[in-house]
Amino acid sequence: MSIRSQLLLAAASVAAMLALAPAHAQETVKIGLILPMTGGQASTGKQIDNAVKLYMQQNGDTVAGKKIEVILKDDAAVPDNTKRLAQELIVNDKVNFIAGFGVTPAALAAAPLATQAKVPEIVMAAGTSIITERSPYIVRTSFTLAQSSTIIGDWAAKNGIKKVATLTSDYAPGNDALNFFKQNFTAGGGEIVEEVKVPLQNPDFAPFLQRMKDAKPDAVFVFVPAGQGGGFMKQYAERGLDKAGIRVIGPGDVMDDDLLNGMGDAALGTVTAHMYSAAHPSAANKEFVAAYKKAFGQRPGFMAVGGYDGIRLIYEALKKTGGKTDGDALVAAMKGMKWESPRGPIMIDPETRDIVQNIYIRKVEKVDGELYNVEFATFEAVKDSGKTKK
Numbered sequence: 001m002s003i004r005s006q007l008l009l010a011a012a013s014v015a016a017m018l019a020l021a022p023a024h025a026q027e028t029v030k031i032g033l034i035l036p037m038t039g040g041q042a043s044t045g046k047q048i049d050n051a052v053k054l055y056m057q058q059n060g061d062t063v064a065g066k067k068i069e070v071i072l073k074d075d076a077a078v079p080d081n082t083k084r085l086a087q088e089l090i091v092n093d094k095v096n097f098i099a100g101f102g103v104t105p106a107a108l109a110a111a112p113l114a115t116q117a118k119v120p121e122i123v124m125a126a127g128t129s130i131i132t133e134r135s136p137y138i139v140r141t142s143f144t145l146a147q148s149s150t151i152i153g154d155w156a157a158k159n160g161i162k163k164v165a166t167l168t169s170d171y172a173p174g175n176d177a178l179n180f181f182k183q184n185f186t187a188g189g190g191e192i193v194e195e196v197k198v199p200l201q202n203p204d205f206a207p208f209l210q211r212m213k214d215a216k217p218d219a220v221f222v223f224v225p226a227g228q229g230g231g232f233m234k235q236y237a238e239r240g241l242d243k244a245g246i247r248v249i250g251p252g253d254v255m256d257d258d259l260l261n262g263m264g265d266a267a268l269g270t271v272t273a274h275m276y277s278a279a280h281p282s283a284a285n286k287e288f289v290a291a292y293k294k295a296f297g298q299r300p301g302f303m304a305v306g307g308y309d310g311i312r313l314i315y316e317a318l319k320k321t322g323g324k325t326d327g328d329a330l331v332a333a334m335k336g337m338k339w340e341s342p343r344g345p346i347m348i349d350p351e352t353r354d355i356v357q358n359i360y361i362r363k364v365e366k367v368d369g370e371l372y373n374v375e376f377a378t379f380e381a382v383k384d385s386g387k388t389k390k
Helices: 003-026 042-059 079-091 104-117 129-134 145-158 172-187 206-215 229-238 257-263 283-296 302-320 327-334
Strands: 028-035 066-074 097-100 121-123 138-140 163-169 191-198 219-223 247-251 271-274 338-341 344-348 355-367 370-382
Touching (some): 042 257, 066 079, 097 104, 104 138, 121 302, 145 172, 145 247, 145 271, 163 172, 172 191, 172 219, 191 206, 206 229, 257 370, 302 327, 302 338, 344 370
Parallel strands (some): 097 121, 163 219, 247 271
Antiparallel strands (some): 271 355, 344 355, 355 370
């Protein structure tokens, strides 16, 4: 064969490879997972990352003939980082989904990019009601603060708690938690005797807790994001609020399962409302907890469940679209989807793209020498009241 013929053949081979490249690229579905792997919300990021890995280990990394690739990025829960990373993932990495979002400001920062690129944004953690309203491409698998805060407000008013001091993180989820709790608690005859808001980043609870103690409430209603509950409970005990008979109530973030054992006996008796406990007595949850413990050496918390169900939602949507990654088709496939999660039955509300789920009232008890949130009441199929009341 002449040199000219060889060169022509080589050129034809390269052209063929380039022509095939997009087809090969389309065989991979890319998920940009943006999480706080460092900083104050690092426990949230690690739980979700672990849960995504666990689901993929159990279910494989191929769906509808497509290979699933997860690209993990650490935003440290800083929204400017989230926006930059989301843009890089969409433009440079050509991801088909963005997912994760440890805090509300992060989820909101990515929303316009999801809309512009028509890329589904799967919120696995952040809990402010407004999030799903910021883009038609946002679908949530975590929770909203309204779901749990209204229920604990009703419970407190009906169970002998007359006066409450509130301590909430000073950002959107904290405001949701406070407002929805206060609305239901005061409607039931309760009184708020003190309101305190603490900074989101690196809060020192001690001076605020002294104000709580001086107000002599029956209970303190607390919302701090996952990862900060341990620090709060340490200072709560150091300031003697437990000895003063002041109870802790709130949404379940403050009693996150992955940190609960380190809080000590001061946490015993704490009553919270939430969508998940590692002690949830279903067969599906027992399997999930056992697998998570085996893989990562610790029990899962509620953030892990949000991640586990989030990656499942992506898998199931791809099955329904036959592996097609058109954003509108994927979101349409997700609407109304339902299954049995480790937390119990869940559904994606077809109207709001938000999670519908059971909320459980739980009490911290010692079980086999370890602290657990033991469920004692169930409110079934709770929608986000932040939207249902509009």
